[in-house]
Amino acid sequence: MMDPKKEAERLIKEVEAEEGVTLDAEFREKLKNEIAEKIRSEIERKRKEIKRKVEEEEEYFVRFSLNVRLQHLTLAVGVILLIITGLPIKFHESKIAELFFDLIGGIQVSRILHRIGAGLLIFVSIWHTLYIAFTKEGRNEFKELLPRKKDFLDFWQNIKYMLGKTNERPKYGRYSYIEKFDYWAVYWGMVIMVFSGLILWFHNFFLGIFPKFVFDIAKEAHSDEAMLATLAIVIWHWYNAHFNPHVFPFNPTIFTGKISKERMLREHPLEYEKIMKEKLSREGKSDER
Amino acid sequence: MKVWILIFFVLIANQANSQLKNQRCFVCHGVKNFGIVEQGKFKSLYVSREDFEASVHSKFACVSCHVDVRVIPHLTKPRKIHCLQCHFEGNVVGAPVTAKPEKYKESVHAKAVAKGKNAPDCKDCHTVHYVRKPEDPNSSVYKTRVPELCGGCHQTIKEEYYNSIHWAGIKRGELSSAVCSDCHREHDILPPEDPRSSLNPKNVIGTCDKCHSDVKLMKRVGVPVTNPEAYKESFHGIALKFGVVKAANCASCHGYHDVLPSRDPRSPIHPANLAKTCGKCHPRANENVAKGKFHVLPGEKESGIVYYVYTFFKWFTLIVLIGLFTHIVLDLVGHIRRKRKKASE
Numbered sequence: 060m061m062d063p064k065k066e067a068e069r070l071i072k073e074v075e076a077e078e079g080v081t082l083d084a085e086f087r088e089k090l091k092n093e094i095a096e097k098i099r100s101e102i103e104r105k106r107k108e109i110k111r112k113v114e115e116e117e118e119y120f121v122r123f124s125l126n127v128r129l130q131h132l133t134l135a136v137g138v139i140l141l142i143i144t145g146l147p148i149k150f151h152e153s154k155i156a157e158l159f160f161d162l163i164g165g166i167q168v169s170r171i172l173h174r175i176g177a178g179l180l181i182f183v184s185i186w187h188t189l190y191i192a193f194t195k196e197g198r199n200e201f202k203e204l205l206p207r208k209k210d211f212l213d214f215w216q217n218i219k220y221m222l223g224k225t226n227e228r229p230k231y232g233r234y235s236y237i238e239k240f241d242y243w244a245v246y247w248g249m250v251i252m253v254f255s256g257l258i259l260w261f262h263n264f265f266l267g268i269f270p271k272f273v274f275d276i277a278k279e280a281h282s283d284e285a286m287l288a289t290l291a292i293v294i295w296h297w298y299n300a301h302f303n304p305h306v307f308p309f310n311p312t313i314f315t316g317k318i319s320k321e322r323m324l325r326e327h328p329l330e331y332e333k334i335m336k337e338k339l340s341r342e343g344k345s346d347e348r
Numbered sequence: 349m350k351v352w353i354l355i356f357f358v359l360i361a362n363q364a365n366s367q368l369k370n371q372r373c374f375v376c377h378g379v380k381n382f383g384i385v386e387q388g389k390f391k392s393l394y395v396s397r398e399d400f401e402a403s404v405h406s407k408f409a410c411v412s413c414h415v416d417v418r419v420i421p422h423l424t425k426p427r428k429i430h431c432l433q434c435h436f437e438g439n440v441v442g443a444p445v446t447a448k449p450e451k452y453k454e455s456v457h458a459k460a461v462a463k464g465k466n467a468p469d470c471k472d473c474h475t476v477h478y479v480r481k482p483e484d485p486n487s488s489v490y491k492t493r494v495p496e497l498c499g500g501c502h503q504t505i506k507e508e509y510y511n512s513i514h515w516a517g518i519k520r521g522e523l524s525s526a527v528c529s530d531c532h533r534e535h536d537i538l539p540p541e542d543p544r545s546s547l548n549p550k551n552v553i554g555t556c557d558k559c560h561s562d563v564k565l566m567k568r569v570g571v572p573v574t575n576p577e578a579y580k581e582s583f584h585g586i587a588l589k590f591g592v593v594k595a596a597n598c599a600s601c602h603g604y605h606d607v608l609p610s611r612d613p614r615s616p617i618h619p620a621n622l623a624k625t626c627g628k629c630h631p632r633a634n635e636n637v638a639k640g641k642f643h644v645l646p647g648e649k650e651s652g653i654v655y656y657v658y659t660f661f662k663w664f665t666l667i668v669l670i671g672l673f674t675h676i677v678l679d680l681v682g683h684i685r686r687k688r689k690k691a692s693e
Contacts, residue, residue, distance in 0.1 A: 151586045157590075160590050165590065165591060166586075166587060220682065221682035263632050266630050266633050266636060266637065267633075267636070270636045271639050271640030271642075272654070273640075274640075275654045276654060278583070279657045279658055280657055283665065286665065287665040304680070304683050
């Protein structure tokens with residue numbers, strides 16, 4: 060690394076030797092600082108420019124539309140809210156539960172927050188249903204997420220790959236079997252949590268309709284499925300989205316919507332191929348014209 | 349040996365002495381219809397010698413308490429005496445000192461007395477001359493006699509209590525069954541609004557729990573012992589634990605003084621009465637609330653369908669998580685293996 064001050068000193072000395080004069084010490088010091096400062100700012104500017112160019116040149120693909128990103132965000136906020144206000148009820152004997160209720164201002168406040176979370180969850184499930192029913196993008200995404208025979212083959216291939224029996228990674232399309240599993244697991248969880256939750260929420264209304272044991276089942280299912288979902292999110296989803304060495308510490312795609320070409324090639328090679336083919340045929344068509 | 353004989357004689361002599369003195373009192377006070385007319389009413393001054401001599405104070409002379417009686421017959425009315433005259437910390441006569449008088453001072457009874465109302469203090473429950481140990485079946489505060497004792501003033505409640513399964517238990521000879529003092533406590537009887545009271549909504553569970561979590565006792569009387577535990581796991585129990593006092597506690601559904609088992613048609617938890625009982629808080633409750641078990645513990649087979657839901661989720665969760673976990677471990681191990689291979693190449 061070059062030191063701007065030393066460089067300035069060298070320049071001044073060169074001029075002095077050429078002209079055969081010695082500048083006043085005070086003036087010399089001032090001049091040296093000015094030159095050094097100029098050099099420094101120029102280097103900084105140049106560096107920034109290079110960085111920007113690299114960023115611009117890197118190729119990105121849009122993986123998730125804003126609609127999908129907002130759906131995920133709503134779901135995530137809802138679920139986190141539900142988990143942190145729900146767990147203290149399940150583990151009401153623990154000290155942490157007591158601390159939590161003290162902190163938040165009592166179990167009644169927690170109940171309201173839990174219902175806000177529930178509202179977000181129900182809202183996003185309606186939103187998603189409308190999205191896959193009435194938008195072209197939604198229908199396409201839904202089709203991509205439907206399980207196929209290939210998913211089972213991919214799963215088998217991936218197991219062989221993880222065990223080191225083969226060096227060929229399964230070639231995933233837009234969604235890998237892992238992502239599809241996550242997507243469909245949410246359906247299972249939603250159906251159980253929303254229905255049992257609504258029975259518990261509006262118990263005074265449903266008391267006139269259902270026999271008592273339905274409420275016992277609803278409570279048990281709500282509590283158990285909550286535990287399963289929480290563990291699946293903390294262990295499985297967090298591993299895939301955070302702790303997996305490929306993405307550690309955080310895979311931002313679901314929030315930014317962007318995915319790099321490099322990751323696209325590694326994680327969704329078939330989708331990449333498809334996009335490229337479409338692009339080529341589009342370009343070919345425009346050339347014909 | 350010699351010393352023991354000496355002590356023995358001293359005791360005998362002492363007893364003889366006090367008895368001799370008491371003998372003189374009983375000349376008059378031992379006569380059944382001995383008394384005076386005070387404000388136009390006959391007031392009995394009779395003291396049963398037999399009962400006095402069976403009391404914990406039998407070894408004492410009458411005048412040890414009635415200290416202002418110096419000549420017999422006495423011409424003036426002796427001053428009122430109080431238990432604390434002897435039962436105080438550091439007394440020399442060997443009167444047992446407990447925290448009970450202090451506890452009593454906090455009670456609703458002491459507060460009423462302080463306000464000049466007609467409320468009991470020591471002597472009203474323990475009697476004056478015939479104080480016996482509570483374990484003594486002839487004691488005024490012996491367990492089976494407590495309802496009668498409290499019922500002396502609380503008459504309607506006594507009648508309610510006499511309908512209850514608790515009193516039926518006592519009558520059957522099950523002395524562990526609850527009487528007034530088991531729930532209300534003995535000396536520190538506090539109003540339910542007081543957070544220290546055994547009847548405060550937050551403490552009711554603990555009060556019932558004392559007996560209803562006792563495995564041996566509940567087995568003996570044939571009452572399910574897991575009910576308090578199941579209650580604590582219910583929404584009512586959790587809400588109450590974290591300060592929602594309006595949530596139902598044991599007494600909200602079971603009643604209290606006249607508590608009865610669900611098989612009794614008078615009981616608020618009899619299937620035919622459940623709609624009304626639940627309806628106190630849940631306005632739409634109808635006969636549906638009787639269709640299902642109460643105090644359900646999901647892990648118990650007796651819980652029926654809830655047990656199967658619980659079991660399904662238990663195994664389902666276990667299998668799913670083992671699968672996911674295995675996948676993660678395989679992925680990590682594979683990743684590390686490939687990294688090492690790459691590094692060594």
